Amino acid sequence: MTESSKAATGRAVSGAPETVYLHIGLHKTGTTYLQNVLRANRDHVRAQQIDFPGGPGEPVQAFAVWDLQGRRPRGAGDERIAGSWDVLVDAVNTSGLRSALISEERLSLCTLRQAQRAVSSFPDSQVQVIVTVRDLGRVAVSAWQEEVKNDQTYTWQAFVDSIKDPSRVAVKPARGFWFRQDVVKICETWESVVPASRLHVITVPRSGASADVLLGRFASVVGFEPDSLTEEPAWNNETVGVAATEVIRRVNERLGGRLNQRQHDKVIKLTLAPMLAQRTEAARFSLPPEEMGWITERADQMIEALQQRGYPLTGDLSELRPEPTMGTRRPDDATEPELLEASLDALAMLAERHATSWWIRKQPDLAAVAARAAQSADLASKTRGLVFRGQRRAAELADKFPVAAKAMSAVLSRRDRARTKAAARSRSEPK
Structure with missing residues (x-):
């Protein structure tokens, strides 16, 4: 029995999709954007027989x-994690749709054994691996x-000095960077568990291109119509400016x-960083010329x-060659x-x-207090409240x-005159 007929048979029997797409990243290649668009449009994708x-x-x-x-x-448990891979696999294998898509950039960090387990989890489906790649600059x-958003305190110079030094690849921050960005080694891992013909490389367009270009490239591989995804994502991983990044780094310290x-x-990455991303800074930062x-x-x-x-390619490998960026700043030149x-x-x-x-x-507590007060309040009290609110509104105007x-x-002059007269009467009256 051929692989395609096995997949079709498996789908008929178990509801497994014909194809499972594993989008493995890489990190910082538009993965958050793609995932958020897909989350917002899950029903639209599902209508095209793709389970996300x-x-x-x-x-x-x-x-x-x-x-x-x-x-x-780090430093905390999470009861939602244990057993969740098997739950996800079961959901995919019983979806009954033509295809399924799993998009999670940490898949790029899989060891050979973990990659083997991931692929073997879908025995009745053809597994296709998607790798999105962006220029290293x-x-x-x-x-x-x-890294700064994730609680690290490296300065830009310490970071770049580490990642460009081959002798420091075994220690952080170089270790983590190349674990996530050595696309050749990452592809080698996954090529050991799927044929090279099923390992798709998608290049991220150059700076200035519309995000729709990346979405269109991704859609052409997975097989959905990008124009059908009409719902806007709730949040995107926006870039924080030079000064704001340095503030976060110092807060981490x-x-x-x-x-x-x-x-x-919760406090920094998902609260403070998005807030600071809303600030308008004159220029974004980019790779300094001396690192080109x-x-x-x-x-x-x-x-x-x-x-x-x-590997099957969508895009252009020339887009992976860094280019100087004009009108930007160094990552570390924020002024005091x-x-x-x-x-x-x-x-x-x-x-x-x-x-x-x-x-x-606090509102439920205040509402309860107000309800009790309303039961006992007399007309005079309510009148005083109305007068005070009127005075406050007049002051605001x-x-x-x-x-x-x-x-x-x-009004204030009349109040002063009344106060002066009252004081004079009080002084003139016999004690």
Whole structure:
């Protein structure tokens, strides 16, 4: 029986899809954008016979991959992880749809044994592996920023000095960077468990291209119509500017690793970083010119290796060669005034977020107090409340409009005259 007929038979018997696509990253190659678009349009994709698991009540892909690799959050447990790979596999193998898509960049970190288990989990389906790749110049600065978001304290210079030194590849931060970005080794791992003809390389378009280009390339491999994905994603992993990144790095230094991974993710990565990404900075940062030499050499080696291996390609390998970027800044040239401004913005935004969430939580208690007060309040009390609210509103109008300010001045003058007369009468009356 041929592989395709086995897949078809398996689908008829078990509901397994004919094809399972494993999008394994790489990190910092538009994976968050693609995943968020797919999450927002899960029903539209499903209507095209493609299962993208992870909706309400369904297994979470990220937890499943953590389970596959035995990962757990630093300093904290998470009961949602254990057993989640098998739950995800069961959901895919019983989906009854033509195809299934799992997109999780941590799959790029799989060992040979973990990759074998991942592929063998879908025995009735043909497994296709998708690798998205981006030029190392943009990846390097983006990866450093991501390290900072994830509780690291390396300066840009310490980071780049490490990743360009072959003798330091076994220690961080170089170790983590090349684990995630050595596309040749990553493809070797997966080529050992699927034929090279089923390992698809998609290049990320150059800076300035529409995100729709990457989505279109990805859709052409998986087999869905990108124009049908009309729902906007709720959130994207936006870039934080030069000053804001340095503020986060210094906050990490002050925290000194006291937060576990889930705490840090909640407060810094998922709260503070998106807030600071909303700030408008004149220019984004990019790879400094002095780093172009070594990183271009490494990129050329990567391009040559991918050409020799002949993987199915969507895009253009020339897009993986770094190019100088004009009008941008070094990652580490924030000035002290800029850092102060970003710090104050961060403090203000966090204060507003904390106050707003506290006030929302407080509302049920306030409502209960108000209900009890309403039962006992007399007419005079209610009248005093109305008068006070009217006075406060008048004061607010006076702060905004000259006419109201003039009226407020007259009211205050009358109040002063009344106070003076009352004091005079009090002094003249016999004690």
